[in-house]
Amino acid sequence: MSWVLGVDSGGSGLRIALGAVDEAADGPKDGSKDASADGDVGVRTVGTAVSAEPVRTGPSGIDPDHLLERLLPAVRTLLTREGVRSPVAVAIGAAGMATLGDGLRAELPAALESALGVRRSALAADAVTAYAGALGQRPGAVVAAGTGMIALGTDLAGWRRADGWGHLLGDCGGGAWIGRAGLEAAMRAYDGRHGGSAALLSRTEAVFGPAREMPGVVYPRTDRPAVLASFAPEVARCAADDPVAARILDEAARHIVDAAVAACPRVEGCQVALTGGLFKIGDPLLRPVRAELAARLPHVRPVPAAGDPLTGALRIAAALATGSLRLPRDGRMLSVPTERDE
Structure with missing residues (x-):
């Protein structure tokens, strides 16, 4: 059994889930409607936490220090409550990651390893975690619509994005x-x-x-x-x-x-x-x-949709932990820093 963390960062704050990965099981164990998603690893949510304050965005993008300030106390409380020493992998999905995530990509992997001992991390746009939650690691497309609207598709070789440009330039139909x-x-x-x-x-x-x-x-x-x-x-x-x-x-x-x-x-x-x-x-x-x-x-x-973006973050973390991540790596949509030797 391995332990992984999924994080969903958006306008309403941070949602965090601790998952247990059963590497011997086939298909997701996260309560999703489709338990046979191709390429998905079984992951079971064992605990959740919430930080209601949204992460700040400044002139240089999403503030990595503020994200860590909101994330780490909630994660430590969750790990202590569930009796877990350290997760094997973490996946963070954040609104604005594709265009405003340079600081996160530069600072978070080392900071998470230092603070939590986690060596495998993935940083994803929230559209990617929405995709993973909805379809797992199949080819297809997901339309995520709330205040805004974005469509994201993949043939598992690359990502195809449409809209998601904000309420002044797009988000048409949102x-x-x-x-x-x-x-x-x-x-x-x-x-x-x-x-x-x-x-x-x-x-x-x-x-x-x-x-x-x-x-x-x-x-x-x-x-x-x-x-x-x-x-x-x-x-x-x-x-x-x-x-x-x-x-x-x-x-x-x-x-x-x-x-x-x-x-x-x-x-x-x-x-x-x-x-x-x-x-x-x-x-x-x-x-x-x-x-x-x-x-x-x-x-x-x-x-x-089988699950939501937090489910998707857990699925990505589970796939990362087991070396079975099939979703395409991308410098902005899904960033996976080089794994360090254990």
Whole structure:
């Protein structure tokens, strides 16, 4: 039995899981829905911890010192509680790792070895851990949609990424995109312009207050994408009776599938999984997404996501511990420093 750590770092803080790897077992033991994922090692979650404060991002990227400051006390408490001396491997998935992770890649491997005695580490973009959680180590594509939206695919030789460029440059079809489109339709109705929705105007004023005050509600907020995304469920609730809301979700579905098509590898047996909190709004979005997928990727099999990004981080750590990591190494998407001799 080997012990591994998985870490998921995002806008809501750090989630940490300690897993037990049974190298003699076949298939994942993490409670996932598919216990026969090709290339997956059995890993069982034995304990979890949370650090609610998000890791800071500064001019030079994600702050490695702040990540360690939040991570190490929680990990030590978790290891002590479970009676584990040291993990064999750790995998950290972080939002922004691909573009803002230079400091983490430079400093974390040595710091983790010094603090925890762990010699095998992987640093991954959160889209990669979402992929590993959803599909394991199969070829395919995963669409991860929450406040933002990104699609990531692999043929196990390299990664194909689509969107994930943030709410100003992309994330088309994501929660902030849907919420902003719904609020725009509300403001059109308030003005009496074409394309407005009285239903969405009513929900806007019920949630945020008078429509004329909306600029002051939205523009000064440093968490503006999250504020916009909070309105996406209201758009979904209106969609059954309001054609404007329904058209917004239809367009969101087209954007989401655009990204899936761009990311999906052209290989036999390719699978596509949808993951992330946005899809919890249910059928008003899922119906048009499924219809678009069937029309544009008829050779691809949609499957439910087996697990979340924390599950994915554990799976990557387990594969690293057993020398069975098949997901493609990449300087930005999945960085695996040279393993030191034990």
